[in-house]
Amino acid sequence: MAPKVLISDKLSDAAVQIFRDRGIDVDFQPDLGKDKDKLLEVIGQYDGLAIRSATKVTEKILAAADNLKVIGRAGIGVDNVDREAASKKGVIVMNTPFGNMITTAEHAISMMMAVARQIPEANASTHAGKWEKSRFMGVELTGKTLGVIGAGNIGGIVCDRAHGLKMKVMAYDPYLGQEKADKMGVQKVELDELLEKADFITLHVPLTDQTKNIISAENIAKTKPGVRIINCARGGLVDEEALAQALKSGHVAGAAFDVFAVEPATESPLFNLPNVVVTPHLGAATTEAQENVALQVAEQMSDYLLTGAVTNALNMPSVTAEEAKIMGPWVKLAGHLGAFIGQMTDEPIKAINILYDGEVSAMNLEALNCAVVAGIMKKSNPDVNMVSAPVIAKERGIKISTTSQDQTGVFEGYIKVTVVTDKRERSIAGTVFSDGKPRFIQIKGINIDAEIGVHMLYTTNEDTPGIIGLLGQTMGENGVNIANFTLGRSDVGGEAIALLYVDNPIPENVLDKLTATGKFTQVKPLAFDIS
The missing domain is CATH 3.30.1330.90 (D-3-phosphoglycerate dehydrogenase; domain 3)
Structure with a gap:
């Protein structure tokens, strides 16, 4: 029977077709994810659930998902999935961290250029019929030092693009080795040195206990006067209140933010400050990226359901x-x-x-x-x-x-x-x-060679004559057929073990008869899933 997948958010027709081409029974209901009651009602029918951000996979939904094996999120963020509940339920949670890498990196570069040349403010001023040419004095990127916090996949692309802009690039990343840094053409530094020397700072790390408020009031004080800070990674990496104060004092010359501590961000200390560029979490919002992550999640989920291959799982x-x-x-x-x-x-x-x-x-x-x-x-x-x-x-x-x-x-x-x-x-x-x-x-250190069956019997005894016959006779008299019989012992007269592979479960009364002989120190029925 073909695995069955529910797509409860908007995915492209091409992604839906991938499931079908791979032999998956797919149910495409792009608006279902917004109806939590309906989702709760039907989720038990499916082996897989493909989502974007609209579907909220709660503990309650997972409790009803009796057949669910995998959740695939088209995109990076999985804040809408209760991962702990999914893990306890045994459901794999996948995302697509690479489908929007280029798009996110390009957005960071765009935001850096926008804040360097005050483009949004200049645009608004010009649309208003003003011609304030002298007001918008920007800075060049050429020759400036870019400090990249987090030199992983997206951060690495930003480093590469910055080289094309003739910037000097330094990177702080605890997992960045010197050999990789040399290959990337970046100067590997500690955080304090980056803060002290960078003209622009861009963040490309996940939000963890270690990275939360990595740009704190204390660390902002260590930065070069006139620094510009860009965050297109995760809200919460920067203390927004402390940054607002530094912008007002002039210590920080500008900031460009695509992500915020609380989203949707209807208010922030950074809003309405001069030379602060803000966008509503658009890092992955390009046609190409949205198509890429949709196709990728369809392939990943199909691979797992059909072959057992696990790609980009967050809990496996x-x-x-x-x-x-x-x-x-x-x-x-x-x-x-x-x-x-x-x-x-x-x-x-x-x-x-x-x-x-x-x-x-x-x-x-x-x-x-x-x-x-x-x-x-x-x-x-x-x-x-x-x-x-x-x-x-x-x-x-x-x-x-x-x-x-x-x-x-x-x-x-x-x-x-x-x-x-x-x-x-x-x-x-x-x-x-x-x-x-x-x-x-x-x-127990005793060498054997035992085939594994669905129903088995394990016994231990002192190495004395007659045990094989006793086991065989008791099984035979009670209609238990032995498929395989394995023996082992530590040494002559020492501890011995037997492992029997039998055709059917051993009745309780048979186990009692073996125990009653007084010949065995242990009599234990075992069961194995050999499907």
Whole structure:
């Protein structure tokens, strides 16, 4: 059955056609997102939801979205999606951060030019029939120093365009390496040096606890007199009240803002100040950008629903289509390892330690971690998945650690999962054979080779004769057919384990009979999703 997607905001016909061409059953209702009651009524029918900014995906909407797997936002901002609720529900939230990069960068350059030459004020004055040529004395960009705060995708394009304008460019970005800075042709500096030396400052960072009010009253005081400040990134990066005071005092010569701390911005300390250029969040507002993000979100959502590829997700590691093909068996194995330990562990888990050895260590470990944690959590929450599991683990204070190493044994690659509780540590390892089938290869340090089935039985006992016969006879007498039987032991006469793959769930009375023999220290039925 084809996945079903609802488009509840205005997307282009070309984006709608992408879904259809990929075999997705698409329901295009561009005004539905404005009707929250109607959206609540129908959302349970869909696997995917494609939106812009009009649709508000609240916790209440998500609670009713029983089949929803992915939300795709055509654009960068996802303030209209309750991401925490989506993550807990196991719904991937995607955006399209690259579709409007050029448009946003160009808007920042345009705003810088506008404030340098006071174009909006001069335009209004001239339209009013005045000819105030001497009033509007601007400054050249050539030879001036541009300070770029945030040298990522959009900031990088701004740096490139500034070089074309013959500006000197310095950049502050904690994640910018010297090699990349040299390649970009920018001077890598700390924030204080940028503030002190820049003639123009433009911001291109997300709004986080670290960047909130990065241009504060204190930092404005560090800037060069006559500086001009441009913000086309996010509201809240600049203390608007402090900037207004600096503009009034003349310390800051001009400002150009496309974004504000509160939007829609019907009032701001920056409004109606001379040489302040403001626009209503137009950074991505070009025909090309709107079309690009619509096409991009359609492709991303189709890829995920049809192949499992994850691109530009905000609550899940990205996995390319090629990775999804190669990693598929390993993701299943990771889930099975987690499921085994999750079913075996009754006490609260303090830590999950995951070891990746050999070829698997070069794969997308973040995604594999999510699969392990999801497997562990399924015992207590059957609806958990790779998106919601890490959120639940974090809420419970479970620490997750990852180690990777080169091939150390006979297998080309394997995964070992260890769970730590107050009482004990429990571990299991597995690999993927050349036939693509996952196998358990070690439990509690005891080597085995066990095929994984839907219904299994795990037992532990002292290594004494007769256990195989006892297990076989008890299963046979009670109509339980054994598909696969695996044994292992630590040493002669030491601890031994058995792992049986059976055709059907083992009746409770059969488990009781095995326990009643007194031969087993543990008798545990297990279930695995091998679909």
